[in-house]
Amino acid sequence: MKKQFYRWLSLAIVLNALSGCGGPRDHLWFYSYGSGPGRDTTGELTPASFIELRPDGSYTLDFGRYEYGSWNRKEDQLFLTSQQHKTYVYAMKLPTPKEMELVVAKGRTGHFESRPFPSDNRTEDPFSAENNRWRLPATHKETDAEIKQRLYNHCKFWEYYFKWALDKKLNMVDVRSTPTAIKIYGNGFGLKPYEELPDRWKAFFFDEEDCRKANDMIQDIFRHKTIAWANTDSKYKMFLGAFQQMEEFLR
Incomplete structure (x- = not known):
């Protein structure tokens, strides 16, 4: 018994x-x-x-x-x-x-x-619906403002993704499998050429024109804005700060 x-x-x-x-x-x-x-x-x-x-x-x-x-x-x-x-x-x-x-x-x-579970505050949860509206495929032709908002939401995801990794002291997190137009390196990031974009990323947009427009918006930031990379040994802090600046440029 x-x-x-x-x-x-x-x-x-x-x-x-x-x-x-x-x-x-x-x-x-x-x-x-x-x-x-x-x-x-x-x-x-x-x-x-x-x-x-x-x-x-x-x-x-x-x-x-x-x-x-x-x-x-x-x-x-x-x-x-x-x-x-x-x-x-x-x-x-x-x-x-x-x-x-x-x-x-x-x-x-x-x-x-x-x-480890993220913040109880959903606005800071990288996996919440609030921070993943960019993953929902467009149901109509989007305006420039709507495309920019999609990119802004995408950067919010990355910001809180790295904040989660930092707060929970994770040894490593995957940055290659998430569908994105941004290629993240060990010491920075860049824009993927249109031909190298993941099919799933392209499918988030209503059509090819909107997807190319999104790439052009990111490219414009990289060409005409300066991202100040944090002087830190923490990769998570470095990328967190960089994506916060991307959000400011997309406002």
Whole structure:
């Protein structure tokens, strides 16, 4: 009887990591790898693919598409209801409080690792819907002001992404897999030529003209403005400050 009790207690500890009792740090998960012979049908999962399950029952994710909405868990199933009122059900396992497995397609499992939870303030959360409006594809031809606002929101994401890495003292973060027109180097950044833009970045814009216009706006900043790079050993502080200046130039 005692052995059965301890088995139940161990299971409860693991499940509580996702239900909210395990602490907010266990509610942000990043994709690490896939297993099984099946093909991923959710979209292209990369090291930048994430799912954030907030304690208030809201979520955001990017599994090759960005969405947000509400979530709940029932036993070994994760229910996600998106902003378009579509409900997706994922079979879920938690091998440890730091690992999560989601069945992303028939015969295919996505393996995720927990990362430190961002700020409780959603305006400073790089994964919040507020800081990821740029990931939502345009539904109409956009004005110059709307394109500029999309770029501004994109820079906000990067600002808070590096702030999150700095605040949580992360050893490294992925900067190559996120769809963007900006190529981030170890000591600076530059603009990707139009021909080298990720297809997904191009798909955020209504048409090619709008996408090229966005590139021209960034190029204009790089040609005619001066970005003051912080004199610091912290790459996170350096990029955080640089993207704050980009935001000022885009206002």
